Amino acid sequence: MLVLVSSTWTGCARVISVLVSAVRVSTPHIHPVDGAALVNGYASSRHTAGVFALRLVAGSMDLDMWEDRMVGQQLQNSQKFAQITRSAPHAGRLSEDRRRTKAAWEHFVSGDNDVQGVSSSVLLSWYRCRDLHKVDPRLVSAPRAAGQGCSTFLHNSVFVQLGGIAAALVERSRDCLTTVTDGDGRILASWGSGETMRKATDNNLAPLFAWSESAVGTNGMGTAISQRRPMSVRGPEHWCEALHGWDCMGVAIYDSVTQDPVAALNISTWEHEVPMRPKALTRETEIVRQGLRERARQDAAEVGNAFVAAEADRNVRSILMAIDIGGSIIAANDRARDLLGGLPEGPLLDPADRWQAERSELREIARRSAQRAWSEPRWAGVADLGFLFGGHDQIFCITPLASPDGIIGLLLSDERSHDDAEMIFPETDARGTLDLPRRIPAVRDGRILLLAPEEIRYAEAARHDVWLMTDQGRVRAATQGIDNIERELAPLGFMRIHRSYVVNLARIREVRHSGKGMLTLSTTSQKDEAIAVSRRCAVKLRQRLGL
Structure with missing residues (x-):
């Protein structure tokens, strides 16, 4: 046939x-x-x-x-x-x-x-x-x-x-x-x-x-x-x-x-x-995913090389960052890392290791800039990235980085932009409205609950099910499998800290040493809570928390 x-x-x-x-x-x-x-x-x-x-x-x-x-x-x-x-x-x-x-x-x-x-x-x-x-x-x-x-x-x-x-x-x-x-x-x-x-x-x-x-x-x-x-x-x-x-x-x-x-x-x-x-x-199909990840690492290496070349020509007081087209930071100079806090040194080749902003504006700016640059090869743009640096207006020049197959990254610098550069806004549609708040579906008594990410303190695996710990109690995630939950929550400020746990970094209240290099953490100050952190994840957790 x-x-x-x-x-x-x-x-x-x-x-x-x-x-x-x-x-x-x-x-x-x-x-x-x-x-x-x-x-x-x-x-x-x-x-x-x-x-x-x-x-x-x-x-x-x-x-x-x-x-x-x-x-x-x-x-x-x-x-x-x-x-x-x-x-x-x-x-x-x-x-x-x-x-x-x-x-x-x-x-x-x-x-x-x-x-x-x-x-x-x-x-x-x-x-x-x-x-x-x-x-x-x-x-x-x-x-x-x-x-x-x-x-x-x-x-x-x-x-x-x-x-x-x-x-x-x-x-x-x-x-x-x-x-x-x-x-x-x-x-x-x-x-x-x-x-x-x-x-x-x-x-x-x-x-x-x-x-x-x-x-x-x-x-x-x-x-x-x-x-x-x-x-x-x-x-x-x-x-x-x-x-x-x-x-x-x-x-x-x-x-x-x-x-x-x-x-x-x-x-x-x-x-x-x-x-x-x-x-x-x-x-x-894992071989296909491996190929995409390897290509992403190769593209990040090219972006990192462009960042190094651009950094040599910049004023030491300027802010310079290199991001991928998903809005994650691959590399940043000392000034940017100081302002953002907890940003690891780059280049970060693996997509899973790259720094992601908690809000969606940077992702949307990266997406729109990549689209414009691919359709217009000589395109130059600017964007207000004040949402990353304390809320005040801060205009950055956007320089696209291209490969034969498309745009692979963007350089962002706060130095003076081109006079004819196009302003890119983070709105998601022609009406100028921002993204609707992301919701995480959970199930309780046959009903579907829609949770805001900030309501979730951490997720815990129990075989194929995953339980979400919230301020209102424990509910079962609609998505099965802790790996799937990790993929869903990672862009929202969550991190996998153990084979059984994914934690909301913004909700961590205490980090304790439990001996032999082991860590536990708590997401509440109202009751005794000890969430295990694996040795493999401890170093990355400290980096993310700036410890």
Whole structure:
């Protein structure tokens, strides 16, 4: 069965055509293949499950011709979709636990919030589908994908790597369907065969269609992107009833610097369970994350070199900083470190080690500046960074640092700026409104609580669950897994101090030495509290606290 790769968004296929001639894809349980093998697909007799449809870039098919054929085929399919009234299996074929989930789904879509037997991650997704996205639970098939993509060469290499992993998964389990999406949940390619592929066609589980949570409700790939964690969705846990015959599991890939979603890999089965666990799917894609982290370190090294060169030409009294495009500080001179307090010496190559402002303005200024600089190569900008240095107006000159693949960092200096420099404001939209306060979802008695970060003193792992300690008591986090909680809370001023604890640095009241180099800390002065700090994290904690 031919696997289709979408080129609807900004020349994606043309960029991938360069990738497949240069990139060697290495995936678990499959030998690396060269560019020619990618262009011709996994075309050996063993890979009957799918063909990576990049023949167009080898010259055997014109891109416009390929798009015409794709659109024509999808239009034929859409006529067939109009005749479909339901593709889910009959309720009598459901297991007992799925019957309970089906009953909970029926109550919830009718407006009843008091439902039992559904995981917190699924329940939270249902709330978004019903109350925020307004997705019709009777939707039969996914809508056509829309919009323009802006993928970089680096991100397109991620698509190719995930394609290799997807083909290998189908080879090992021929009754499944695998898909690769971009960061917006638009399917770029799919692999499968036989009845599974035919069932997927009924629901538009195919390239050129949108599978974000806002488009089709709770599903593996779309909800994995929304919740920033691997997501398993079984049968009636899907928001749309037409998808209740599917089991799916998705894992998303995020940019190591900006934390924006880049892509997602999904594996789906019809009327039987997905033959792997979320942790296994995460391991399959770890090689992709490693590549993104290594690229982030290389970019930071280039930014650090530019910072050193700029520092040699600056007045010793000036403030100079180098930040990545996510707004985290890679390097700063002595003057900046004195003013900010507790800022470690750079360059900080690992994204996890970089200093992050507690407020969102610096991240937004970095994002907007990178966008403007990439679209206008000779661009120069300025921004008021007074929010970092005590609240008074303080104008900084912004100098973009570019690589062939995009903007990799920015130099910020308080020395005199160019007269024609553009002022960058931290607003997040054209109306000029600031970001809404970030909320952390938690669960208590079947209700979803939305906590402000400052309400949380620390998070504690208890197997797969995570408990959030607040001034109002102990509540269970909607997100499972302490690693996932760490990723969610780290940009908000939290730090992992132990394999079982993530603490709000702003809420620490006491740090005690407990002997043999061990530390404990307390986030309250009203009761005896001793949160363990591992030896591995103690040094970094002292740096963050300025001790």
